[in-house]
């Protein structure tokens with residue numbers, strides 16, 4: 001499973017970058033919304049504010065970053081030939097950004113037509129993305145655990161979006177639907193079948209490559225995505241309307257799988273050959289620790305019925321999962337991917353007289369580390385705010401600040417690329433004339 005990169009099919013750098021530089025600002029918007037809504041926002045998962053904040057993160061921050069990363073990753077790491085990536089990005093990027101804002105506005109205002117508008121825009125954007133990227137991943141002759149997880153993640157995105165669009169349409173036109181059951185299944189596919197599956201598939205590839213760890217054990221790497229899909233299939237049983245007595249066992253099995261993946265990643269990272277610690281490593285460790293905590297608290301909430309019935313229990317798990325696992329893992333990956341892509345594209349541009357900067361200077365380590373600590377402080381603040389609602393405003397502001405800082409850092413990395421690209425092109429033009 002050793003990384004085999006093929007750059008011939010890599011998309012233009014502007015394709016992933018537009019998604020990467022937009023994503024953090026949705027995180028900042030989520031933090032500001034939380035601060036604006038104040039103490040009531042996190043008291044229950046069903047609070048409209050909590051749903052708006054959730055979606056600014058899951059379809060604003062996470063979906064943007066993940067769609068951009070997959071457009072880069074599918075051709076380069078899995079040999080998938082994405083059809084007209086620039087055209088796809090030109091269409092999908094603004095549609096996703098608009099739909100995320102409209103959906104958040106729909107939750108905050110409970111205004112039916114906004115739900116319908118968001119559902120329609122998402123339907124177009126996600127259908128186009130799933131068809132084009134899904135075909136690329138289906139047609140590639142490559143094999144392996146990464147590819148399997150990526151294919152399943154795209155299926156996970158399709159299922160999540162279909163259920164989300166059904167929910168939003170139902171809320172928009174007042175049709176009566178089994179909202180709770182559909183939401184539970186939608187949330188599980190979104191966080192497990194799409195987000196965790198994609199993080200798993202990408203990490204099988206990039207953790208050994210960037211952090212010089214031993215590879216993930218092949219059998220485990222293949223078994224985890226398949227087992228996750230099985231668990232999600234069983235969890236979806238509740239859509240039939242009959243609650244099965246084994247649903248809690250299925251939930252715990254899903255959390256156990258996530259914990260096995262997290263523990264394996266932490267063990268591999270402890271055995272890395274180059275003992276250098278950088279923000280990506282810490283971000284990843286933080287994400288994996290949150291994943292282990294989710295399993296521990298999930299077990300506690302299943303065993304202790306009183307604790308599990310507390311409305312704050314689900315919000316607590318949600319904070320651990322969304323800012324804790326996914327925002328951390330994505331931030332860490334972006335801090336590696338952008339310097340790497342900068343270096344790669346500048347290297348290929350070549351040109352006499354101008355050398356591309358060292359990969360470590362693309363985004364200064366000090367500013368990445370500072371942002372990382374602010375992010376972890378914000379996650380801790382959000383967890384405290386679940387216990388003490390008066391802390392919701394400061395925690396929201398802290399989270400907004402850390403996402404804005406991430407946005408500034410990533411934009412700085414992109415500006416470094418543009419600066420050197422322009423210098424190289426100018427120097428090539430001078431020497432040609």
Ligand code: HEM
Pocket residue numbers: 045046050051054055058059063103118119122157160161163164165167168171179180183186187188189190191194195318
């Ligand atoms: C693609 C990634 C997505 C993820 C990870 C995701 C995640 C979630 C989660 C975790 C919840 C439950 C919140 C809770 O129980 O506290 C939820 C609820 C919901 N989602 Fe999504 N979602 C995604 C996409 C979408 C899309 C595209 C739409 C609509 C166009 C949508 C519409 C909804 C609605 C309407 C609810 C709440 C329903 C209710 O009030 O009962 N979601 N989503």
